[in-house]
Amino acid sequence: MVKRGFLCSLVAGLLFCAPVLQGQNRPGTISGLVRDESGSPRQGVTLTITHKDTGTKGAAVTDNQGRYQIPNLALGDYEIETALSGFRVARREQSLRVGKEKAEVDLTLEAGEGNRSGRIMPEAPNDKTPYDEWLEKLEIPVSQGLAVEDTRKIEVKPWKETGGLGAYFRLSGTQFLDARVEELPPGASLKGHRHLHEENIYILEGKGYTMLQQESRRPQKIEWQRDTAFSIPLNVFHQHVNTDAKNPARFLALTNFPFTLNTFGNPQFVGGVEYAFRDRYDAEENFTKLSTNQGGREQIMNVIPNVKQSVLYQYESRGVGATAMNVRLGGNQVLGGAGISEIPAGRYHRAHAHLNEAFIYITEGEGYSLIWEDDFKKRTKVDWKEGSLVGVPKYWYHQHFNIGEKPARFVRYTTSGYLSRLGTNFQTGDVPYEEENPEVEKLFRASSRVIDPVMEEIWKKKKTGSN
Ligand SMILES: [Fe+2]
Numbered sequence: 001m002v003k004r005g006f007l008c009s010l011v012a013g014l015l016f017c018a019p020v021l022q023g024q025n026r027p028g029t030i031s032g033l034v035r036d037e038s039g040s041p042r043q044g045v046t047l048t049i050t051h052k053d054t055g056t057k058g059a060a061v062t063d064n065q066g067r068y069q070i071p072n073l074a075l076g077d078y079e080i081e082t083a084l085s086g087f088r089v090a091r092r093e094q095s096l097r098v099g100k101e102k103a104e105v106d107l108t109l110e111a112g113e114g115n116r117s118g119r120i121m122p123e124a125p126n127d128k129t130p131y132d133e134w135l136e137k138l139e140i141p142v143s144q145g146l147a148v149e150d151t152r153k154i155e156v157k158p159w160k161e162t163g164g165l166g167a168y169f170r171l172s173g174t175q176f177l178d179a180r181v182e183e184l185p186p187g188a189s190l191k192g193h194r195h196l197h198e199e200n201i202y203i204l205e206g207k208g209y210t211m212l213q214q215e216s217r218r219p220q221k222i223e224w225q226r227d228t229a230f231s232i233p234l235n236v237f238h239q240h241v242n243t244d245a246k247n248p249a250r251f252l253a254l255t256n257f258p259f260t261l262n263t264f265g266n267p268q269f270v271g272g273v274e275y276a277f278r279d280r281y282d283a284e285e286n287f288t289k290l291s292t293n294q295g296g297r298e299q300i301m302n303v304i305p306n307v308k309q310s311v312l313y314q315y316e317s318r319g320v321g322a323t324a325m326n327v328r329l330g331g332n333q334v335l336g337g338a339g340i341s342e343i344p345a346g347r348y349h350r351a352h353a354h355l356n357e358a359f360i361y362i363t364e365g366e367g368y369s370l371i372w373e374d375d376f377k378k379r380t381k382v383d384w385k386e387g388s389l390v391g392v393p394k395y396w397y398h399q400h401f402n403i404g405e406k407p408a409r410f411v412r413y414t415t416s417g418y419l420s421r422l423g424t425n426f427q428t429g430d431v432p433y434e435e436e437n438p439e440v441e442k443l444f445r446a447s448s449r450v451i452d453p454v455m456e457e458i459w460k461k462k463k464t465g466s467n
């Protein structure tokens with residue numbers, strides 16, 4: 001059966017597309033390498049492809065090796081186009097035929113109009129990182145691009161390392177954070193393990209518990225069910241258990257494993273150090289119940305029993321009527337920027353950009369995100385619904401829209417606190433509603449089933465220039 005993926009469309013003559021990542025059963029794949037004129041691989045290049053007959057589009061972003069891959073393509077003739085600020089568009093054509101379903105298309109970028117005007121962009125490394133090498137040997141499916149349509153349904157494969165099944169997401173070419181889905185068969189336990197990276201867990205389906213065992217302390221259970229979110233305290237031995245004998249359990253894990261592996265260069269070390277960080281976790285009686293409000297939206301917790309039922313606080317600076325909660329889970333230092341956000345029906349967030357890589361998991365609702373680097377015209381539209389995962393590239397603008405009749409809620413995982421403590425916080429700030437491109441309003445009007453009168457007011461004031 002062919003399921004609808006993140007399909008792309010042409011709206012008002014502009015490109016709106018998103019990666020087609022799963023469940024398509026289409027045989028074609030176009031992959032390749034993008035370099036600049038000096039021969040260096042370029043990270044963060046957006047590749048868009050257009051099926052010439054149908055106009056169907058797909059997209060991907062190059063990783064730190066300058067590589068991209070666009071799978072699940074129908075056979076036919078394609079045009080491939082690059083987009084990277086400061087470089088001219090490079091184009092190539094490629095046909096996929098029976099017997100030649102996979103094609104390597106390499107492109108070279110020439111410097112062109114535009115520059116980064118002081119933006120801090122890392123050069124793409126020429127050598128593979130330990131993380132890249134680890135990823136190449138991974139035995140479970142790896143999705144790339146900007147989003148995964150439904151993490152609850154994406155295909156998982158047996159993963160010897162965990163004793164369960166898994167699918168891995170390296171969205172937006174991240175070098176710092178990663179995400180994966182793990183599945184526990186009915187009644188099964190995964191292998192117990194520990195690691196020096198921080199790990200946030202979000203339960204997608206099922207019922208069970210995670211056993212924490214700190215050295216010379218009593219074991220403790222974190223009981224979970226669908227929509228429970230928690231963090232594994234640093235380096236604590238832990239084991240996930242599915243208590244439902246009839247149904248599988250599935251969770252999403254978001255970690256800073258790439259950063260940790262690239263720091264130490266050795267996965268055995270990252271998973272094999274016996275040290276108890278008692279400042280983070282000492283088997284405290286109230287560990288799972290801890291909930292301390294530090295004022296406003298800032299909360300310290302270890303376990304969020306049900307993300308959908310969490311009380312959120314005003315967050316007008318992100319969008320009119322927006323609410324949110326920032327949560328420091330499990331004493332995390334690097335993944336300190338977790339949070340829950342909600343957008344009321346008929347409204348949307350302001351666009352913004354930041355240094356941090358971010359993953360957004362949609363817990364409720366329906367909508368889309370616009371994501372672009374410097375040039376709004378080269379934006380990508382990513383449609384989402386409950387179960388979708390969106391990866392926001394560092395430095396890129398992003399803007400989230402609720403098109404449904406109910407509030408849209410998502411959890412976000414970033415490194416914001418950590419990077420600002422290092423003094424490297426790069427924040428371009430919000431794009432005020434008054435300054436956003438008129439296409440934002442047009443697209444929202446065409447997409448949303450509800451338009452809140454407050455948005456009409458904002459758009460009207462913008463046009464008349466009144467305050
Ligand atoms: Fe773990």
Ligand SMILES: [Fe+2]
Binds near residue numbers: 354398
């Ligand atoms: Fe953001």
